[in-house]
Structure formats: C-alpha cells, structure tokens
Amino acid sequence: xxxPIIAVKGVHKIFKTxxxxxxxxLQDVNLSIxxxxxxxxxxxxxxxxxxxxxxxxxxxEITSGAIDVKEKTPKQARLDRDYGYxxxxxxxxxxxxxxxxVLLPLExxxxxxxxxxxxxQQMLALVGLKEFxxxxxxxxxxxxxxxxxxxxxxSFSPSILLMDEPFGALxxxxxxxLQLELLNIQNTxxxxxxxxxxxxxxxxxxSTRTIVMSPRPGRIQEIIEIDLxxxxxxETRELSKFFELSTRVRESLRTMGAx
Amino acid sequence: MGRFKTVVxxxxxxLVLFLLGYPIAFLLAYPQAKNRFxxxxxxxxxxxxxxxxxxxxxxxxxxxxxADLQNGLLIHDDTPVKFGYQVEDDGIRISKSLSIIPLVVxxxxxxxKDGQNRVFHVSTAAPNRPVYLDGKLLKNSYEAPPEKPDxxxxxxxxxxxxxxxxxxxxxxxxxxxxxxxxxxxxxHEPPPLWLELRSEPDWARPLRITGDYAxxxxxxxxxxxxxxxxxxxxxxESLIFWAERLQGSNDGVNRLFSxxxxxxxxNDPLRQIYVNDQLLSEDAYQxxxxxxxxxxxxxxxxxxxxVWTSQYAIYDRxxxxxxxxxxxxxxxxxPMPLPHQIIERVPAFLTRYDFQSERNVWRQIFYTMEGTLxxxxxxxxxxxxxxxxxxxxxxxxxAFLPWVIASQTxxxxxxxxxxxxxLANLGIPIQTxxxxxxxxxxxxxxxxxxxxxxxxxxxxxxxxxxLMQSYAATRAQxxxxxxxxxALPYLFPSLKIGATVSLLGALISETETSNAxxxxxxxxxxxxxxxxxxxWVLFLxxxxxxxxxxxxxxxxxxxxxxxxRNL
Numbered sequence: 001x002x003x004p005i006i007a008v009k010g011v012h013k014i015f016k017t018x019x020x021x022x023x024x025x026l027q028d029v030n031l032s033i034x035x036x037x038x039x040x041x042x043x044x045x046x047x048x049x050x051x052x053x054x055x056x057x058x059x060x061e062i063t064s065g066a067i068d069v070k071e072k073t074p075k076q077a078r079l080d081r082d083y084g085y086x087x088x089x090x091x092x093x094x095x096x097x098x099x100x101x102v103l104l105p106l107e108x109x110x111x112x113x114x115x116x117x118x119x120x121q122q123m124l125a126l127v128g129l130k131e132f133x134x135x136x137x138x139x140x141x142x143x144x145x146x147x148x149x150x151x152x153x154x155s156f157s158p159s160i161l162l163m164d165e166p167f168g169a170l171x172x173x174x175x176x177x178l179q180l181e182l183l184n185i186q187n188t189x190x191x192x193x194x195x196x197x198x199x200x201x202x203x204x205x206x207s208t209r210t211i212v213m214s215p216r217p218g219r220i221q222e223i224i225e226i227d228l229x230x231x232x233x234x235e236t237r238e239l240s241k242f243f244e245l246s247t248r249v250r251e252s253l254r255t256m257g258a259x
Numbered sequence: 260m261g262r263f264k265t266v267v268x269x270x271x272x273x274l275v276l277f278l279l280g281y282p283i284a285f286l287l288a289y290p291q292a293k294n295r296f297x298x299x300x301x302x303x304x305x306x307x308x309x310x311x312x313x314x315x316x317x318x319x320x321x322x323x324x325x326a327d328l329q330n331g332l333l334i335h336d337d338t339p340v341k342f343g344y345q346v347e348d349d350g351i352r353i354s355k356s357l358s359i360i361p362l363v364v365x366x367x368x369x370x371x372k373d374g375q376n377r378v379f380h381v382s383t384a385a386p387n388r389p390v391y392l393d394g395k396l397l398k399n400s401y402e403a404p405p406e407k408p409d410x411x412x413x414x415x416x417x418x419x420x421x422x423x424x425x426x427x428x429x430x431x432x433x434x435x436x437x438x439x440x441x442x443x444x445x446x447h448e449p450p451p452l453w454l455e456l457r458s459e460p461d462w463a464r465p466l467r468i469t470g471d472y473a474x475x476x477x478x479x480x481x482x483x484x485x486x487x488x489x490x491x492x493x494x495x496e497s498l499i500f501w502a503e504r505l506q507g508s509n510d511g512v513n514r515l516f517s518x519x520x521x522x523x524x525x526n527d528p529l530r531q532i533y534v535n536d537q538l539l540s541e542d543a544y545q546x547x548x549x550x551x552x553x554x555x556x557x558x559x560x561x562x563x564x565x566v567w568t569s570q571y572a573i574y575d576r577x578x579x580x581x582x583x584x585x586x587x588x589x590x591x592x593x594p595m596p597l598p599h600q601i602i603e604r605v606p607a608f609l610t611r612y613d614f615q616s617e618r619n620v621w622r623q624i625f626y627t628m629e630g631t632l633x634x635x636x637x638x639x640x641x642x643x644x645x646x647x648x649x650x651x652x653x654x655x656x657x658a659f660l661p662w663v664i665a666s667q668t669x670x671x672x673x674x675x676x677x678x679x680x681x682l683a684n685l686g687i688p689i690q691t692x693x694x695x696x697x698x699x700x701x702x703x704x705x706x707x708x709x710x711x712x713x714x715x716x717x718x719x720x721x722x723x724x725x726l727m728q729s730y731a732a733t734r735a736q737x738x739x740x741x742x743x744x745x746a747l748p749y750l751f752p753s754l755k756i757g758a759t760v761s762l763l764g765a766l767i768s769e770t771e772t773s774n775a776x777x778x779x780x781x782x783x784x785x786x787x788x789x790x791x792x793x794x795w796v797l798f799l800x801x802x803x804x805x806x807x808x809x810x811x812x813x814x815x816x817x818x819x820x821x822x823x824r825n826l
Binding site: 054057058059078079080081083084085087089091093094095104105107108109136137138156 | 720722723725726727728729730731732736740741744747820821822
C-alpha cells in the first residue's frame with residue numbers, strides 16, 4: 001500500500017480565546033487517508049470536523065501532534081497548492097463573473113494565460129455551467145453558486161478536495177443531484193475528497209469511509225467502512241445495505257450521546 | 260425613476276430652500292421690518308380732517324343749512340366746495356378729505372372801510388389765517404429783506420423796490436418815511452425800539468407786500484390796495500376738521516382713549532383733544548402709544564363724556580407696505596435674502612458669456628472644479644497609501660493614526676496662510692500655481708479616504724481571505740484581487756465625503772491666494788461688497804457643484820462596483 005495521502009497523528013487543537021478558558025476542540029485525533037478515497041466526517045455540531053479540515057488546509061495551526069499531507073507539512077502542501085477547499089457557502093467574489101471566479105486560483109497561481117481559459121471552460125462544463133460563464137454570482141441560484149465554487153476548487157487540479165458541508169445550505173433535490181455530480185467528478189478526476197457533513201444519508205451515499213466524531217473535545221468515535229458498490233447511482237439509496245450502513249452511522253452517533 | 264435620480268436632489272434642494280428659506284428669512288428680517296412697520300415716521304401720511312365739536316357748539320356758526328355751505332363757506336384750494344361733505348349732528352363729514360379746508364366766518368375787525376384804509380386789526384390772534392374779501396380768497400404774500408435789522412440800520416435791500424412797505428405794523432409812505440435808492444429802502448430815521456432784538460418777531464422788520472396783503476403782526480393786517488368801501492372782510496376762523504371720536508370706556512375712571520384709525524402723528528403741533536366741547540391744554544394729556552393712537556388723559560373725564568381728537572393727519576400705512584411681509588420685502592438689506600430674491604439673481608450669473616473674463620462665473624466654476632478634482636485625486640492617493648500601509652502593517656496605524664486625526668483638528672483657516680507662506684518660500688508661484696488648492700483639498704480629503712479605506716480593506720469576508728490563503732496567494736495578490744474590491748463599498752462613501760471637503764478646500768484656498776480666480780474669490784468679493792443675494796447664488800452654485808460631484812461618484816460606483824447594491 002502506498003503512503004497515505006493524509007496522515008493525522010495525535011492532533012490536539014486548543015483555541016485560546018481572550019478572557020475565556022482555553023477551548024479544547026480536537027483531542028488525540030489519528031487518521032490515515034489513502035489516495036482516491038472519499039472520506040466523510042460526521043458528528044454533532046461543534047465536534048471539530050471543520051477545525052480538522054482547516055488544520056489539514058493549514059488555515060489553523062496545530063496545537064500539538066502532526067499532520068502529513070502528501071508526506072509534507074500542511075503549510076508546504078498549501079504552498080504547493082495540493083488541495084482545493086470548498087466552504088459551506090460558495091464564497092464567490094461578487095465582482096467576478098462565473099468564469100472569472102473559476103479563473104481566480106489560476107491567476108493567483110500564475111498558470112500561463114493560454115491554459116487558463118480552456119481549464120476554466122472544462123471545469124464549468126464538468127459542473128454543468130457552460131452557459132453561465134458570463135453571469136455574475138448574484139444571478140445564479142444557491143446550487144449553481146456552489147457548483148461554481150466546486151469548479152473553482154478543482155480548476156487547478158489539486159489532488160485533494162476539502163469540502164466543508166458544501167451542500168448544507170441547499171435543498172434536498174439540489175443536494176442529491178450535486179452528490180451524484182460530485183461522485184462523477186471524483187470518478188473522472190480521481191481526486192481524494194475529505195467531506196464534512198451533517199447528513200447521515202449524504203455521508204453514507206458519498207464516501208468510502210465515514211468517520212464519526214464525538215462532541216467536544218472532538219475525537220474519532222468510529223470509522224465505518226462504506227462498502228456499497230461503486231459507481232453509486234440513484235438506486236444506491238434504495239439498497240438495504242444503504243439503510244444498514246445509515247443505521248450503523250446513526251447508532252454510532254447515538255451511543256456517544258449516551259456517554 | 261432612474262432618469263430623475265439626478266434631478267430629484269436638485270428639486271429637493273430648491274424645495275427646502277423655499278420651504279425653509281422664507282420662514283427663516285422672514286424671522287431674521289422680522290425685527291427690522293417690524294420696526295419700520297410700526298415706526299410712525301416711516302408711515303405715509305394721509306390727511307384726515309376733523310371738526311372739533313366745539314365749533315359746532317358755537318352758535319355763531321351758521322352753517323346748518325345747505326345754502327350757507329354753498330355760499331362759499333367751505334373753500335378748498337381757493338374754490339368753494341359744494342359737494343363732498345355733509346353736515347351731521349356732530350360735525351361736517353367730508354368724504355373728499357384731501358387737504359386743509361378753511362372754514363370762513365365773519366370776524367370782528369377794526370378798520371375803517373372807507374376805501375382808503377389799508378390797515379385792519381383783528382381781535383383773535385391767528386396769524387396766517389386765509390383772508391377773504393367779498394368771498395374771494397386773497398393772496399398773502401410778502402418779502403422780507405434778507406438782512407437782519409438792527410437798531411442803527413436804516414437801509415434794507417429788496418430784490419425789487421416796487422410794492423408797499425410796512426414796518427412794525429404801520430405801512431410806510433414814500434418820501435415821508437423812506438426813500439428808495441435803487442433796490443434799497445432807506446428809512447429816514449433809524450428804528451428806535453430795536454434794542455431788544457431778541458424778542459423782536461420777524462414781522463417787526465420791514466416787509467414788502469407783493470401779494471394782496473400781509474400780516475404786519477399777530478393782529479394787524481395790511482392790504483396793498485385799500486379794500487373797497489363797505490366790502491366784507493372775512494377771515495378763516497380755523498381749519499375745519501372731521502372730528503374723530505376716541506374710543507374708550509366712559510365710566511368716569513378710565514383715562515385711556517384710543518384713536519380708531521390707528522396711528523397718531525408724532526409731535527403734531529396741531530393736534531387738539533377735546534373732552535366734550537372743552538379743548539384740552541397740551542399738558543392735560545399725553546400720547547402713550549403713537550402706533551395704537553392711544554392717549555392718556557390727566558384727569559378721567561366724567562361719565563358719558565365724549566373725547567374727541569382733531570387729529571390733523573394720521574399715518575395709516577407704513578411706507579414699506581400694508582403688511583409686515585411687504586416691509587420684509589422692501590428692506591434694503593436683509594440679513595438673509597428671500598429665496599425668490601436669490602433665484603432672481605441666478606440668470607444674471609449663468610448667462611454671462613464673457614468667457615475671457617476671470618470674473619465669468621462659468622470660468623470660476625471650472626477653475627474651482629478643476630481644483631476640487633486635483634485635490635480629490637491627491638487626497639485619494641495619499642488616503643489609499645495610508646490605508647494600505649495601515650492594513651498591512653498594524654503598528655504603523657497605531658503610530659500614525661493619532662497624527663492623521665490630529666491633522667484634521669488643525670483649523671484649516673489658520674493653516675492656509677501658513678501653507679501659502681511655505682509654498683512662497685519654496686519658490687512656488689502661488690498666484691498661478693494650483694499647489695495651494697491641491698494641498699489644502701488633498702489635506703482635507705485624505706482623511707475620510709484613509710479611514711474609510713482602512714475599514715474597507717479590513718472588512719473582507721474571512722472565508723474569502725481563507726480562500727486566498729488556500730491558494731497560497733501573496734499579500735500583493737490578496738490586496739489586488741480581493742481587498743481592493745471588497746473595500747469599494749467603503750471607498751465610495753469616503754470618496755463622496757472627500758469630494759465635498761476637497762471642494763471646501765478649493766474654495767478656502769481660493770480666498771487666500773488672491774489671484775482673483777475661482778468661486779472662492781467670487782464669494783469673498785461678494786462678502787466685501789455686501790451683496791447678500793449674490794453671495795447666496797454662489798452658495799447655491801457651490802452646493803450644486805457638490806451635488807453634481809457626489810452624484811457623479813455615485814454613478815461611477817454603479818459602473819465600477821455594480822455588485823454592491825446586490826450584496
């Protein structure tokens with residue numbers, strides 16, 4: 001087996017807030033993610049899922065422990081542009097068109113000009129927004145905006161995609177549609193995806209492994225292998241195995257509530 | 260709606276100007292106008308004649324019948340009045356009250372009416388009363404010598420020597436009493452009784468009668484030609500007045516009485532007040548309020564008394580107009596001009612086509628506008644510089660922000676001359692250079708831009724910053740691709756403030772550089788000339804400029820940052 005693409009080793013995260021007692025968010029988190037995996041993180045609010053993602057992305061500093069991203073420090077991985085990050089809200093730049101938003105990382109990374117536009121077009125085609133390149137974000141629906149944000153995160157072909165409840169604010173129909181599209185994209189690009197969610201069906205449907213986290217301080221409660229057949233389709237949701245796994249996740253979440 | 264967006268503020272400005280301008284201007288002008296309105300000396304005089312009731316009470320006045328009146332008893336402008344009056348119980352009501360109408364009554368007089376005598380004495384002292392001979396008004400005309408007589412003088416000079424000379428009530432006879440030497444009258448004897456000059460009235464001098472007669476003294480009438488024998492000599496007994504009843508309580512206690520028609524003339528020597536038929540002496544009453552025509556009697560009249568005035572004339576309308584409002588309008592110099600007085604002046608400004616002249620308002624507008632824009636650009640440059648430094652290096656803000664704030668508390672009026680002096684010492688020709696304007700305006704405008712842009716550059720959605728960080732963007736990229744755009748919603752309001760203070764700075768600097776250019780110079784000129792209305796027109800122009808600049812910036816904002824209103 002190859003070296004894990006992400007290895008989290010005994011990570012602690014304590015937020016020191018002025019005046020208040022230090023807040024322990026993550027406690028002794030150990031995790032190893034292989035290349036091409038689709039890992040979902042699920043757990044109650046405030047269990048540190050987002051924090052863990054931000055630590056991997058080097059948007060927060062680790063208090064103790066270590067994270068290896070492609071056998072580098074998170075900072076080096078960030079500087080090497082190894083990951084794309086999708087937030088819960090689309091975080092589009094209002095002054096840029098859809099296409100310009102997708103071009104943004106390419107501009108920042110100084111990708112040669114001739115390569116930028118084809119890449120942006122390709123990504124927009126992948127998320128089904130080819131016709132909306134000249135639109136401004138406010139002219140799009142929430143689902144379309146989130147697609148733009150996914151296209152943007154993928155535009156520079158990162159090997160890892162960090163997604164922080166990207167579909168959390170969307171309605172059920174759009175959400176399921178986007179889940180399918182995301183799986184297609186992963187299938188096409190072979191990107192490793194770390195996906196934070198609140199939704200049990202979403203976690204089960206998308207991932208190869210679901211990591212159930214306990215409430216604060218966040219620890220890994222259980223890692224559940226999701227051995228549903230791939231590629232996953234609309235029918236996957238109707239398999240009894242899907243319900244079984246969903247029940248397992250739900251029970252795992254419930255047991256820690258009994259602590 | 261969009262089409263009217265630029266018009267609406269201008270309309271609002273005009274509306275506010277008119278809605279607030281009139282009351283404010285009126286309130287400011289009110290004390291002065293009220294003064295003019297109430298000051299009797301500022302009133303037009305309308306003569307009202309009143310007949311003192313005492314005249315009617317006198318039984319010797321026989322004009323109870325229409326025939327008597329028609330016989331020339333009432334004379335107006337040398338003509339007997341036949342119409343325009345009527346006799347009533349308590350006086351003669353004259354509807355055509357235009358000027359003094361003498362009442363002519365037979366006067367007891369001494370004098371031989373033999374066709375020879377020319378000197379008549381009348382008992383009642385009434386100088387200057389009109390004299391009628393057989394119903395004809397005679398002309399009272401005389402000439403007094405210009406020199407003042409003294410006890411030794413015997414020679415008096417007249418413009419021409421024809422006529423009849425009278426002296427101390429006696430008419431002089433040529434060759435017996437005097438001789439004529441050219442135009443000079445030479446008395447044969449020096450006047451003997453003129454040692455007490457101080458008490459000598461004017462008529463004691465030699466008089467030359469040029470008309471029909473002259474009064475030699477209070478009681479002596481000298482005719483130029485002897486009246487015909489048995490002619491009827493009549494004197495106007497008095498002036499006829501339309502008696503005016505004063506209003507006041509007749510309870511035997513009240514002493515205050517008011518004139519119905521309003522005002523009473525100040526210091527009117529001919530005013531007579533009667534209680535019933537009794538003429539009051541001047542110290543028996545006092546006028547307490549000219550404006551309301553109120554007098555205070557020394558003693559309260561008995562119950563049911565009638566108080567009359569022979570008010571000779573009243574001031575019934577202020578010269579400035581019928582209402583205080585008219586007086587406000589007619590004030591020569593108002594503290595604040597009325598809105599329409601300002602608007603009236605606008606065309607005169609805007610239709611000046613002498614574009615070669617530095618006094619042309621369009622050139623002044625252009626000059627000031629140019630200065631404003633240069634200042635704003637300079638202010639924006641330095642404001643942005645400070646803001647960017649502050650955002651990227653916090654200690655710099657800690658160190659410099661107090662200085663930035665302090666800079667704005669320096670009184671700009673004091674700073675301008677200092678700055679000009681400094682520039683002059685640096686060898687910059689301040690008369691022609693735009694440096695003073697640019698520096699003052701820039702100095703004023705950089706502050707709001709620094710504050711607004713600092714805030715704007717900091718007010719970035721943290722997730723957008725995270726996104727940039729995830730791309731491993733440099734700080735320059737972060738600034739150029741994110742912070743500057745995110746700051747635009749903050750920049751434009753600051754620019755709008757900066758633009759207005761730039762305009763202010765341009766105007767102030769123009770008042771000081773004395774190169775006779777720009778609206779600032781024009782304003783100072785009008786201040787010195789005291790043209791308040793023109794000054795306000797200039798205020799309006801500068802206000803309009805401010806509105807235009809700000810709305811242009813609003814338009815630019817929509818063009819540059821169209822997403823802002825969709826946020």
